[in-house]
Amino acid sequence: MINSKKDDNVILTGFRVGESYFGGFSQYAKVDSNFLVKMPKDLDNKKSMMLGTAGFTALLCSFAVKAKEELLLGTKVKDVLVTGATGGVGSVAIMVLSKMGYDVHAVTGKKDKTDYLKDLGAKNIIDRKEFEGESKLLEKGIWDGVVDTVGGPALTKIFAQTKPGGIVAACGNAGGNKINTTVMPFIIRGVKLWGIDSSGSSLKRREFVWGQAAKLVDFTKVHGFTKELSFNELLETYPKLIKGEFSGRAILNTNK
Numbered sequence: 199m200i201n202s203k204k205d206d207n208v209i210l211t212g213f214r215v216g217e218s219y220f221g222g223f224s225q226y227a228k229v230d231s232n233f234l235v236k237m238p239k240d241l242d243n244k245k246s247m248m249l250g251t252a253g254f255t256a257l258l259c260s261f262a263v264k265a266k267e268e269l270l271l272g273t274k275v276k277d278v279l280v281t282g283a284t285g286g287v288g289s290v291a292i293m294v295l296s297k298m299g300y301d302v303h304a305v306t307g308k309k310d311k312t313d314y315l316k317d318l319g320a321k322n323i324i325d326r327k328e329f330e331g332e333s334k335l336l337e338k339g340i341w342d343g344v345v346d347t348v349g350g351p352a353l354t355k356i357f358a359q360t361k362p363g364g365i366v367a368a369c370g371n372a373g374g375n376k377i378n379t380t381v382m383p384f385i386i387r388g389v390k391l392w393g394i395d396s397s398g399s400s401l402k403r404r405e406f407v408w409g410q411a412a413k414l415v416d417f418t419k420v421h422g423f424t425k426e427l428s429f430n431e432l433l434e435t436y437p438k439l440i441k442g443e444f445s446g447r448a449i450l451n452t453n454k
């Protein structure tokens with residue numbers, strides 16, 4: 199743990215806690231101190247967990263897209279596509295990318311969520327169906343950057359539609375694991391695939407990203423799309439998550 203001491207508030211996401219290590223939902227937990235990030239002054243327990251791994255991942259993806267301008271000394275990012283837009287990662291990514299000043303194009307399968315996505319900062323809403331089916335080797339280049347949470351055929355099409363030098367931050371597989379692409383987007387347009395593994399992020403990266411969260415996230419809005427659930431309600435929620443019927447974020451209230 200960097201820069202923390204006894205009684206400090208801390209954040210723990212990833213590092214396989216809740217997967218390989220049990221106790222992710224416990225009120226008291228003994229964990230490896232190297233997993234802990236000191237809570238930035240402008241965050242608190244509830245804010246950080248409303249974001250959780252999904253919000254942290256959305257921030258990592260957004261900074262990957264922004265890297266086109268700074269790290270890679272590329273042209274200004276303008277149009278950014280976000281898939282799985284109503285999900286936890288997608289919703290936070292829309293807020294962060296629009297706060298960064300980009301025009302966000304949100305891909306969703308939920309027609310009734312247009313107002314929600316626009317309120318988060320999406321400029322344009324695209325039906326998920328447009329990212330299904332076969333893609334050409336290269337299509338018209340539209341996106342300067344992409345935050346992709348769904349993978350599969352959508353990601354294949356995304357590569358074909360990314361502008362020269364564009365960065366695709368791929369973090370999820372809600373729509374499938376397989377991609378059927380060619381080398382063309384990468385060698386003709388210099389498209390960059392930036393894989394995101396939030397769980398294995400270094401502590402330095404975690405400190406940087408959590409330190410930026412309060413500047414880039416509107417927590418009143420996050421509160422608006424976060425449900426507070428009991429243990430029993432979690433059990434009813436998991437099947438909805440798997441069927442893609444859940445939107446927004448959920449936090450566990452262990453006292454509910």
Ligand SMILES: NC(=O)c1ccc[n+]([C@@H]2O[C@H](COP(=O)([O-])OP(=O)(O)OC[C@H]3O[C@@H](n4cnc5c(N)ncnc54)[C@H](OP(=O)(O)O)[C@@H]3O)[C@@H](O)[C@H]2O)c1
Nearest residue numbers: 255282283284285286287306307370371372373395396442
């Ligand atoms: N790499 C990492 O570090 C990391 C970290 C966190 C999450 N993830 C992954 O990122 C993905 C998104 O996570 P999340 O927390 O945002 O999940 P989520 O809240 O369940 O949202 C996923 C969204 O994907 C869309 N979707 C669902 N089924 C789909 C399908 N068959 N085809 C296309 N789109 C579909 C839906 O949005 P619409 O209805 O709006 O289209 C859904 O709301 C998951 O695959 C998760 O495992 C990865």
